[in-house]
Amino acid sequence: MRPTIDQLIQKYWDGESTLAEEKQLKDYFNSGAVDDAHMSLAPMFRYYRSESEITTDFVPDLSFTQESKPKVRYLIPKIMGIAASLLLLLTVTYQQLDMDDTSYNNKYTEVENPDEALAIAIEALGFLGTKYKKGTTPMSKGLKNLEKTDVFNFTKN
């Protein structure tokens, strides 16, 4: 047979009530349908209920849970990044060297025929001569102007 509220209250005072029975009492005294005979007990059980429902807005700082992660796990992406950069650098350098070698072979060819070689050499020297002339003409003009000035005629004094 299910115990009545009076019996539950008696068990409570005697320290013989179970947690389930105590919850039943709290529910009863917080229900709003409390018998007048039990009203004097209501504040006590209401207090228990209200205290058990107190919550906090406090948000604990849980950053300490991140510290214990193995360091290797953090290093792996960095190591992989460095390795990838080195690989890229090596690839580019190798390709550059290879390209230089190829372009040299493409640009310069050996001429076997002496007449042809002479004609090419004359043409090249002629080209160089025009460039040389272009460079020395303004220079000689400038030197002539300098000779006209007194500043460099030390022997006159």
Add this chain to the structure above:
Amino acid sequence: MQVKEFNILVGRLKDKMYRIAYRVVKNEEEAQDVVQDTLVKVWKIREKLADIENVDAYCMMITRNIGIDKIRSRKMDTTDISEQYDLKSSAPDPERLSIVRDELRIVRAIIQELPENHRTVLELRDIEGHSYKEIAEMTGYNLDKVKVYLHRARLKLREQLNIQVI
């Protein structure tokens, strides 16, 4: 215990830890500090938690102990704590709400006057709903003492509230 499991544990126990800490230190900020310190400690011993029968009760024991250490390290502030709680009530009538608040304040004041060991056992049983065994684990009292303290605390409360024996 992994971070995810720990976060679940924090979500489940945070409010309860706070209430227990608050009842010990009687100060909101210090109660938050106690909760924070408790969580750090629990995280440090997370590998051992698998061997513990009742993790929740164990965490409450740590909370209580850290709270006690905190009040030992300072002079107790005896300000009225009744104003610091935001009491919840379904009563819409302000007059009724006021009466309920007064009633709860009286009960709280009486409980605060109980001897510390009686009060602790009463709060852990009647407010937090722990079993005698859990209370014994949390407080370090043996089972018989837990029962005796609880019985005495209830009788004192009944006497102070002038409740007629039914």
